[in-house]
Amino acid sequence: MKKIFATLLMLAVMLTSTVVFAAYKEDMPEDADIASIKRLAVALPMHYKSEDAEPTVEEFTKIIYDASKVARCYVISYDEIAANIRRESGVDIQSLQEEDARKAYSASVGNYADAYVIVTTANNNKKPQFFFQVFDAKTGDLVYVLTTQGGGIGKNSKDYGRACEDFYKKFDAAAEKSIKDAQKKAKKKNKD
Secondary structure (H helix, E strand, O other), rough: HHHHHHHHHHHHHHHHHHHOOOOHHHHHHOOOHHHOEEEEEEEEOOOOOOOOOOHHHHHHHHHHEEEEEEOOOOEEOOOHHHHHHHHHHOHHHHHOOHHHHHHHHHHHHHHHHOOOEEEEEOOOOOOEEEEEEEEEEEOOOEEEEEEEEEOOOOOOOOHHHHHHHHHHHHHHHHHHHHHHHHHHHHHHHHOO
């Protein structure tokens, strides 16, 4: 009887812990080389404020950049990329409509960074969901995706910042794993 109770208690803890902690899903194309990304640019997020406590698009863009303090690669802010584009081409992407700004950004970001991240929020439920998509800045190919949902993530700037920090940590871990996998393949190839 005690074993059954202990098993049920453990099962209950495991089930409730999935509700408390955020769930993550990573995807990366097999041929993606995220380990070579040294400069990562922050793109304008696809975010629409649905509650008062949530950040605006401009505030969220800054939050994404500020969270990069935990990143191992060099992260370039949206404002810095926009200033570079304005200086070199004369186009002020910050004054353009969102869609036009995105096109101008993705056409020029390869001059300043190896890759860029676009964060999309799905905030129509109580708990927001985040999609972090990393694109190769030269080719526009998708090289990494992290989906975050649930857990203790609320609709406020602090929790949005926490989700962004988690992205940088997971992206760095995936890059490190990619390096180790490449080293293992090289060793195996040398043995054969």
